[in-house]
Amino acid sequence: xxxxxxxxxxxxxxxxxxxxxxxxxxxxxxxxxxxxxxxxxxxxxxxxxxxxxxxxxxxxxxxxxxxxxxxxxxxxxxxxxxxxxxxxxxxxxxxxxxxxxxxxxxxxxxxxxxxxxxxxxxxxxxxxxxxxxxxxxxxxxxxxxxxxxxxxxxxxxxxxxxxxxxxxxxxxxxxxxxxxxxxxxxxxxxxxxxxx
Ligand SMILES: CC(C)(COP(=O)(O)OP(=O)(O)OC[C@H]1O[C@@H](n2cnc3c(N)ncnc32)[C@H](O)[C@@H]1OP(=O)(O)O)[C@@H](O)C(=O)NCCC(=O)NCCS
Numbered sequence: 552x553x554x555x556x557x558x559x560x561x562x563x564x565x566x567x568x569x570x571x572x573x574x575x576x577x578x579x580x581x582x583x584x585x586x587x588x589x590x591x592x593x594x595x596x597x598x599x600x601x602x603x604x605x606x607x608x609x610x611x612x613x614x615x616x617x618x619x620x621x622x623x624x625x626x627x628x629x630x631x632x633x634x635x636x637x638x639x640x641x642x643x644x645x646x647x648x649x650x651x652x653x654x655x656x657x658x659x660x661x662x663x664x665x666x667x668x669x670x671x672x673x674x675x676x677x678x679x680x681x682x683x684x685x686x687x688x689x690x691x692x693x694x695x696x697x698x699x700x701x702x703x704x705x706x707x708x709x710x711x712x713x714x715x716x717x718x719x720x721x722x723x724x725x726x727x728x729x730x731x732x733x734x735x736x737x738x739x740x741x742x743x744x745x746x747x
Contacts, residue, residue, distance in 0.1 A: 554743050556605070558599065581704075602726055604618035609642060620632060632666070646745045647746050657738045658729070658735060658738055665714030666712065670708050673705050673706070689709055690710050
């Protein structure tokens with residue numbers, strides 16, 4: 552059975568097992584070493600204070616995850632988030648990233664966010680293809696913005712409008728204020744059915 556749900560700190564070992572190989576073996580993440588279990592657990596808990604962190608499950612197993620984070624710290628950026636997604640390679644191309652991002656988008660819109668951004672270290676055919684298929688538009692490329700594995704790397708930024716740019720905008724609600732509402736359950740249930 553396929554399911555989308557909010558992460559809990561107890562997901563830490565399985566989600567870290569998905570993330571660590573991307574840190575150790577690729578430049579997809581700009582971390583140089585995987586975080587400790589304790590650090591990753593704290594990261595999940597801290598994110599969930601304001602933002603959705605979602606897990607995609609197939610037959611009870613965490614197959615991937617996606618979460619939102621603050622785009623920039625200054626107050627006028629408060630309606631903008633960055634998105635991240637990591638899927639276990641055994642489950643690629645089963646629409647899990649699409650399901651996770653669809654649910655994230657709707658939850659973030661419900662919270663009152665207006666812009667979602669994603670930074671992709673290039674080349675990354677899978678991630679570029681995925682973000683473009685989801686409707687993200689390229690913004691531009693930060694040239695040689697990261698150094699990892701003895702090389703400089705470029706990051707291509709994408710943006711997606713997720714709000715209606717109301718005037719004046721209300722400060723976004725925290726996900727904690729909304730997550731027990733049936734609207735959240737409906738969003739998670741609706742997009743879990745996209746997973747194949
Ligand atoms: C990028 C990633 C998240 C995509 O996850 P996924 O669950 O396999 O993606 P989906 O099955 O939802 O794919 C949706 C669409 O994205 C595009 N896409 C997915 N994989 C692709 C690939 N290998 N090449 C080109 N486009 C691809 C396609 O348009 C696809 O639609 P289709 O299946 O009808 O062809 C996954 O490959 C991944 O975890 N990669 C490593 C981590 C990473 O790069 N994360 C992003 C960091 S910026």
